[in-house]
Amino acid sequence: QVQLQQWGAGLLKPSETLSLTCAVSGGSFTDYSWTWLRQSPGKGLEWIGEVRHDGLTNYNPSLKSRVTMSIDTSKNLFSLSLMSVTAADTAVYFCARNSSVPPLGFDFWGQGTLVTVSS
Amino acid sequence: QSVLTQPPSVSGAPGQGATISCTGNTSNIGAGYNVHWYQQLPGAAPKLLIYANTNRPSGVPDRFSGSKSGTSASLAITGLQPEDEADYYCQSYDSSLSAWVFGGGTKLTVL
Numbered sequence: 001q002v003q004l005q006q007w008g009a010g011l012l013k014p015s016e017t018l019s020l021t022c023a024v025s026g027g028s029f030t031d032y033s034w035t036w037l038r039q040s041p042g043k044g045l046e047w048i049g050e051v052r053h054d055g056l057t058n059y060n061p062s063l064k065s066r067v068t069m070s071i072d073t074s075k076n077l078f079s080l081s082l083m084s085v086t087a088a089d090t091a092v093y094f095c096a097r098n099s100s101v102p103p104l105g106f107d108f109w110g111q112g113t114l115v116t117v118s119s
Numbered sequence: 120q121s122v123l124t125q126p127p128s129v130s131g132a133p134g135q136g137a138t139i140s141c142t143g144n145t146s147n148i149g150a151g152y153n154v155h156w157y158q159q160l161p162g163a164a165p166k167l168l169i170y171a172n173t174n175r176p177s178g179v180p181d182r183f184s185g186s187k188s189g190t191s192a193s194l195a196i197t198g199l200q201p202e203d204e205a206d207y208y209c210q211s212y213d214s215s216l217s218a219w220v221f222g223g224g225t226k227l228t229v230l
Contacts, residue, residue, distance in 0.1 A: 035219075044121055045157075045165065045208055047219040060218045094164055098219075103171045105155030105210065109164035 002027040006095045006110035008080075012117050018082040022095030022110050025076065029053060033098040034071060034078040035106060038091040046091075050098055051078055085117045122147065123209050123222035130228040131199045139194045139225045141209030147220060149190035152212040156185055156194045159206045159224075168207070169194060199229050 008020035022034070030053040039045050049059035051069040059067045063082070071078040082089060095110040124142040131137040141154060148154055154172050157165035167176055169185035172192065182197045192209055209222040 044223045045210075045221040047221070058217075061216065062218075100212075103153040103155075105153075105167050105170040106157070106165070107167045107170070107176065109166070112164050 002097065002108045004095050004097065004108055004110040006093075006113055008093075008113055008115070010114055010116060012085050012115065013119055014086050014117060015084055016117075018080070018085050018089065018093075018115055020080045020093055020095070020113055020115075021077055022079070023075070023077050024097070027097075027108075029073060029076050031099070033058075033100065034069075035096045035098045036069065036080045036093060037096060037106070038089075038093045039112075040088075040091045048080065048082075048093075085115075087117050089115070090117045091115060121223035122213055122216065122220040123211060125207075125209060125222035125225045127223070128226045128228065130230055131196075132230050133199055133201065135199050136195065136197045137199060137227060138196075139207050139209075139227070141192045141194070141222050143190050143192075143211060143213075145190060146215040147190075147211045147213040148187065148192055150214055152214075154185070154187050154192040155210045156183075156192075157208045157210065159208065161205075165208060196227070201229050203227060204229050 003025045006022040033050040035050040036048040051071045066083045068081040092112045096106040097108045156169040158168045159165040172187040206224045213220045
C-alpha cells in the first residue's frame with residue numbers, strides 16, 4: 001500500500017522560508033508526479049506544484065517566484081521550499097501523488113502539516 | 120474565487136440522493152480535461168472518490184458516481200448515509216492558467 005508521510009516546521013515568522021519533506025513508501029516512485037497542495041483555514045484546495053522523478057518541475061504561476069521543489073529518488077523523498085512567507089501562506093500543506101497519464105488524479109495523500117505564519 | 124464553481128452546500132435525508140455540480144469553462148472542463156472528485160472528512164486529508172470523470176477507485180462504494188458534459192461535471196450520491204457528511208471537491212486542469220484547479224468545495228449535510 002502506498003503511504004506518504006510528511007514533516008516540517010509548523011510555525012514561521014514573516015519573511016522566513018517554509019520547508020516541508022514527504023517520504024513515499026510502497027508503489028513506484030518513477031511513474032508519477034509528486035505534488036504539493038495547500039488548504040487555507042476554512043477554505044478550498046490550492047495546487048502549489050509538482051516534481052517528477054527526473055527532477056522536472058511544474059509550479060502554479062501564482063506562486064512560481066517563491067517556490068522550489070526537489071526530489072531524492074534514492075530515498076523516495078521530495079521536498080517543498082516556499083520563500084518569503086506571509087500570513088497569507090498560513091495553511092495546511094499536503095503532499096500527494098499525481099498520475100496524469102493515465103489520468104488517476106491525486107490518489108494518495110500525506111496526512112497534512114499545519115503551517116502558521118505569525119510574528 | 121475558485122476557477123471551478125460548486126454550490127457551497129447541499130443536503131439530503133438518509134437513504135435519499137444528492138447531486139453536486141461543478142461548473143468550469145472552455146479552458147478546463149470544456150477543453151476536455153478530466154474531472155476528479157475528492158471527499159474530505161473533518162480534520163483529514165482529501166480522499167480520491169472519482170477519477171477521470173466516471174471511475175471509482177477500489178473501495179469506493181457504487182453509491183458514488185460521476186458524470187461530465189460540456190463545461191460541467193456532477194457527482195451523484197445515492198442512498199445517503201450519515202458517514203457521507205463531508206466536504207466534496209472537484210478538480211481539473213486549466214490550460215489558460217497552466218495549473219491544476221479545484222472547485223471551492225461543497226459541504227454535504229445528511230439531515
